Amino acid sequence: MSARVDLLALPRPKSDHAAPFRMRRVGDHVVLTSVAGRYAILDRDEFARFAAGDVPEGTPLFERLKAANLLRDHFDVPAAADMLRARRAFVGAGPNLHILVVTLRCNTSCVYCHASRANMNATHTDMTPEIAEKCVDFILQSTNPSVTIEFQGGEPLVAFDVMKHTIEYALEQNRSVGKELEFTLVSNLSLMDEEKLAYLVDKRVQICTSIDGPPDIHDEVRKLPKAYGESGHDLAVEWTRKINARYREMGLDETLYHVEALVTTTRALLPRWKELVDTYVELGCRALFLRPLDPFGFADKTGDRIEYPREAYLEYYRHAVDYMIERNKEGVEILERYAAIFLTKILRGEDPNFLDIRQPAGAGIGQLAYNYDGAIFTCDEGRMLHEMGDDSFRLGHVDETSYRDVIGHETVRATVIAGQLAGQPDCESCAYQLYCGIPPVHSHKTQGTLFERMRESTLCQVHKGIQDYLFEKLATADAETRQVLERWTTIRPRDHFLHAPTGG
Amino acid sequence: MPNPLVGVPEALAEAELGESAAHLMVDDSIYPLEAVYGASFTFLDRCFVLIDRPEPGRFRVTLSTKKPGADEATLRALVGEFANELLAQAWRRKIVEENRATLEAVTMQAIGGAMGPPTLDELEDFDFSEEPFEDPLGIAMSWEEKYGKKTPPKGDADASAASADAAAEDAAEDATADQDSDAKGGAE
Numbered sequence: 001m002s003a004r005v006d007l008l009a010l011p012r013p014k015s016d017h018a019a020p021f022r023m024r025r026v027g028d029h030v031v032l033t034s035v036a037g038r039y040a041i042l043d044r045d046e047f048a049r050f051a052a053g054d055v056p057e058g059t060p061l062f063e064r065l066k067a068a069n070l071l072r073d074h075f076d077v078p079a080a081a082d083m084l085r086a087r088r089a090f091v092g093a094g095p096n097l098h099i100l101v102v103t104l105r106c107n108t109s110c111v112y113c114h115a116s117r118a119n120m121n122a123t124h125t126d127m128t129p130e131i132a133e134k135c136v137d138f139i140l141q142s143t144n145p146s147v148t149i150e151f152q153g154g155e156p157l158v159a160f161d162v163m164k165h166t167i168e169y170a171l172e173q174n175r176s177v178g179k180e181l182e183f184t185l186v187s188n189l190s191l192m193d194e195e196k197l198a199y200l201v202d203k204r205v206q207i208c209t210s211i212d213g214p215p216d217i218h219d220e221v222r223k224l225p226k227a228y229g230e231s232g233h234d235l236a237v238e239w240t241r242k243i244n245a246r247y248r249e250m251g252l253d254e255t256l257y258h259v260e261a262l263v264t265t266t267r268a269l270l271p272r273w274k275e276l277v278d279t280y281v282e283l284g285c286r287a288l289f290l291r292p293l294d295p296f297g298f299a300d301k302t303g304d305r306i307e308y309p310r311e312a313y314l315e316y317y318r319h320a321v322d323y324m325i326e327r328n329k330e331g332v333e334i335l336e337r338y339a340a341i342f343l344t345k346i347l348r349g350e351d352p353n354f355l356d357i358r359q360p361a362g363a364g365i366g367q368l369a370y371n372y373d374g375a376i377f378t379c380d381e382g383r384m385l386h387e388m389g390d391d392s393f394r395l396g397h398v399d400e401t402s403y404r405d406v407i408g409h410e411t412v413r414a415t416v417i418a419g420q421l422a423g424q425p426d427c428e429s430c431a432y433q434l435y436c437g438i439p440p441v442h443s444h445k446t447q448g449t450l451f452e453r454m455r456e457s458t459l460c461q462v463h464k465g466i467q468d469y470l471f472e473k474l475a476t477a478d479a480e481t482r483q484v485l486e487r488w489t490t491i492r493p494r495d496h497f498l499h500a501p502t503g504g
Numbered sequence: 505m506p507n508p509l510v511g512v513p514e515a516l517a518e519a520e521l522g523e524s525a526a527h528l529m530v531d532d533s534i535y536p537l538e539a540v541y542g543a544s545f546t547f548l549d550r551c552f553v554l555i556d557r558p559e560p561g562r563f564r565v566t567l568s569t570k571k572p573g574a575d576e577a578t579l580r581a582l583v584g585e586f587a588n589e590l591l592a593q594a595w596r597r598k599i600v601e602e603n604r605a606t607l608e609a610v611t612m613q614a615i616g617g618a619m620g621p622p623t624l625d626e627l628e629d630f631d632f633s634e635e636p637f638e639d640p641l642g643i644a645m646s647w648e649e650k651y652g653k654k655t656p657p658k659g660d661a662d663a664s665a666a667s668a669d670a671a672a673e674d675a676a677e678d679a680t681a682d683q684d685s686d687a688k689g690g691a692e
Contacts, residue, residue, distance in 0.1 A: 091610060092617025143620040360610065365618040404626060407619040416611050422603045425595040448546040453592045 014053035019075045024431035026468050029475045032070055036083040037349060037434035040068040041475045083349045087434060090353045090366065094143030095407075097355060097367035099150045099380045100135055100166065102127045103159035104372060104387075108188050108232055109223045111306055112264060112299035115380075116387035117154055126159050127372040132166040134398040135370045140173055141403040145501075146180040152380065154372075157191040167203050171499060178501035184208060189239040190228050197239075201246055206497045208260040209236050211283065213269045213276050221266050221306065236261075237283060244284050254284070255333060256492055261285050265292050265313065266306040273320035281327060281334055288324070289337035290317055292462055295445050296384040310458050314465035321469070328484040335488040338466050344489040345435040346470065352491060355379075357437040357463070361419035364395065364412030374398040376406055378415060381441040393441055415440045418450035426454040432467045509580045517587075519579040525568040526579040528586060532561055539593035540565065546589055551582065 024031045030047040033039045042050060046061050050070075055062045066074045104125035106117035118125045127135075139147060149170060151163050167183055174181050183205040200207065212218040215233040224232035240259040247257040261280065263269075269276060280288045292313050293299050293306065321336050328334065344352045355362025363378035370376055374397050377383040382393025395401065395409045406412070418440040421427035427436065442459050443452035454460040473485060506518040509526070517528045530540055540563050544553045547567060554566040567582050574582075600607065622630070642650045 088610070092613040094618040094620065141620075143618055360614055365614045402626070404619050404622060407615065413611065413615060416614050417607060420607055420610055423596065423600045423607050425592055425599060428599050428603070447589075448549060449542075449589070451592070451596060453588060456588065 012052075014051070017053040017055070017072055018050070019070050019072045021070050022429055022431040022433065024468075024471075026471045026475070029471070031431050031471050032065075032068065033431045033434065034069040034080065036069065036080040037087060037345065038068040038070070038083065039346060039431075039471075040064050040070060041471060086349055087345070087351050088359075090351060090358065091360070093366075095362075095364070095366055095368050096142070096144045096146055096353075097148050097150060097362065098135075098139045098142070099152050099367065099369040099383075100127070100132070101152050101154065101370065101372050101380075101383065102132070102156050102162045102166070103154040105158045106153055106155040106188075107158065107190060107224065107228050108155065110264075110298070111221045111223075111302045112266065112293055112297065114294055114297035114299065114384055115153060116297045116384060120158070125154065125372050127162050127374075129162065129165045131372070131374040131398065132162055133169050134374060136166060136170045136173055138370075138376070138398050138403060138406075139368075140170070140177045140179060142179075144179075146182070148182040148184055150184040150186065152186045155188055155191065156185055157187050157189075157196065160191075160196055164199065167205070171203075174499065174501075180501060181499040182206065182497050183499075188222065188224075188232060188236060190224055190232055190235045192235075192239045197243065197246070201243075201250075204497050204499065206260070206494070207243055208262065209240060210264065211236055211240075211261040211279065211285075212263055212266065213272060214279055217266070217268050217272065220268070221264075240283055252496055255286060256494055257496060258284055258286065260287065262289050263291060264294075265290060265316070267308045268306075270308060270312055270316045273316050274323055277320055277323050277327065277334070281332055286333055287335050287337050287340070288320075290320055291338075292458075294381070295442070296381055297388070300388065310461045310465070313462065314469070317466060318469050325473075325481055325484050328487075329480055339470060339485070340488040342435055342467055342470055343485055344491070346467075346474075347486060348489050356439050359420050359422075359437050360416040361437055361439040363393070363415040363419065363439060363441060364407060364409070365416060368395075368406070370398065376401065378411060379439070379441060381439065381445075385441065385445060392444060414450055418443070424451060424454065426460075430454075430464075432464065435467060436463050438463075507576060509576065509583055512580070512583055517583045519576055519583075521574075521576060521579070523568065524572045524574045524579075525566055526583050528565045528567070528583055530563040530565060530590065532563060535563075535590055535594050536597065537563070539590055539597060542593040542597075543586055543590040547582070547586065 020035050021032045023033075026041075028043065030042050030044070031039060032042065032050075042061075049055055049061065050065065055065060062071075065071050069076055069080055101115070104116065104118035105120050105122055106113075106115070107120055109117070136149075139149060149166065151166075153159070156163055163185070170181060170183075183203065184207075185200065185205050186208045189209050210222065211233070212221050215231060218233035218236075219231050222232050224235070229235045240261065244254060244258045248254050261283065263276065277288065292310070293303075299306070317338075321339060324334055324336055341352055341354045341357055344350055351358055353366070355366045358366075363382065367379050368376055369378070369380045369383045371383050371386065375383075375386065376395045376397060377386060378393045378395060385392065386394055393411060395406045395411060417423065419437065421430075421433050421436060421438070427433050430436070438452050438457070438459055440450040440452075443450055443457070446458070447453055447456065452460065470485075473481065477485065505522070506520055506527075508514045509517055509519055515529065517526060519526045540555060544555060544565060547553050550570060552568040552570060554568070556564050558564050565586065567579075567586060569578070569582070639645065
């Protein structure tokens, strides 16, 4: 038996009072977003009144809709233009992040290794000092006045001499170029020693590491041979504490200056969200980035053991962030990075310029990656694909390709176009369009096209799921929860790590 | 022997299990050829893709798996993915048309801002020899280039004015001739 609906009897929505908007149902509420990304969260009754045009002037609902720039007769054009400009402030700035793979050698075997590591005897995968210098010369041509050189691998500490040479050369060259220069090291810390740390602290190199959960999970997915220590987790924790203590001794504000740790979520971690949060809090971390697995590198082959449906990931995410909010209410300061990125866009109307969640994505115009042999890629994921046999995102080589030829490369143009969600089915009408972003390299790897089919995209599922959760929170939050979420949008620059344009 | 695929109308797609291939029929009043090309291209890593037009108004796409021996479920998945990608391509084409101005403005600003101005060395290497664009009506040409400069004898102002009048008359005649020629071409 089928139910019949009399469509003619349904209330007819009116559009003559509404400014252009996008909408999405979230739980018992409807999220409306304006063309510039202001939002209003309505309950069902309020939405019915909005749809029918039954919102008398002067009522609280009218004022909320007006504040969100959702009423045609009160549409504030300059405010909308200002907000759109703020959301795209990064467009045209040029590449800021430059990832240098100083070696592919790594002493750890991660089951998901995105970098496609090489064995410790593969010395041919070390960057030479000559290539490093050419990379620096290339990087300093960026039109962006701020430049970050991020050392990745492999394990960059394996090629510490190359790193040192790169830092010294970059500082020297920058005396005449005058960029705001920063250095970042991404390391498992197992090869750290006092001498290396002293150098890194002296050169104000920001240090990031991976903590993939409680010790048993970390050591299971990031296997460290016994020759280097009993536990990779313990070594990472030990050095994180030492480095943080060193910052404190230097008089730096520990809420701002500490080792940044990242987690890659594997299947075994999903039910252990509480231990994960506690691990990070206990370590003194102020941020936890609940990243799902990427489809690059070894994860492509080990997926059977470590992958999971994204519904399960979103459940883990909700539990973990609920718990983090509770810990914040107890006075602990820890934020979830995904939430902070989206909330900054939602609540502040600004873009924190996270390269993988912005439009256009950062590939080529916001970041570049340099392989150990001097080959240049749109991003580190593009370099990872190269290691998997796919050269689609290779832009040239520091020996033979000019800066302008790299930026003007047809692949960069294609990724810039593909990375704009205004040209994408689904996104074009999605309430979250102005808060979101999809890196085209992900689309290429998972769907064989630069233009992601969002309904089949695990990344879209994650982004939508997280934003649904955040809007649910905003719709129902008490004052204390709201305060926590707003605090997560605070951006505080870490000036200590900056090398000023004078080269000092 | 063609086999139907579960959940797919028989008139639109069928599988050839023995040949490890699936055929899809695409109505060209619903999907433009560019969308068929675009969707086909995303299958090149897995399939040999053949496109033909067995009857007016319909494209036929054959997806033949590179690894032989694909079963029905595999072929059904390929057909389903192709259909979804075809829809995405067709709709995206329409959306891009409507949002073209925004997309182009952002792209120009992003690439231009990241590239910066050319260096002097790069300017030296630029090739300025080619015409920047075709100019069949001579809009960008000077009067002299278009109609020929008739240099008057030195000191003869009257002759110069007469020469300009003659050039104007020539131009008017040329324009009339062009119109005649166009009209003729149109009639043919």
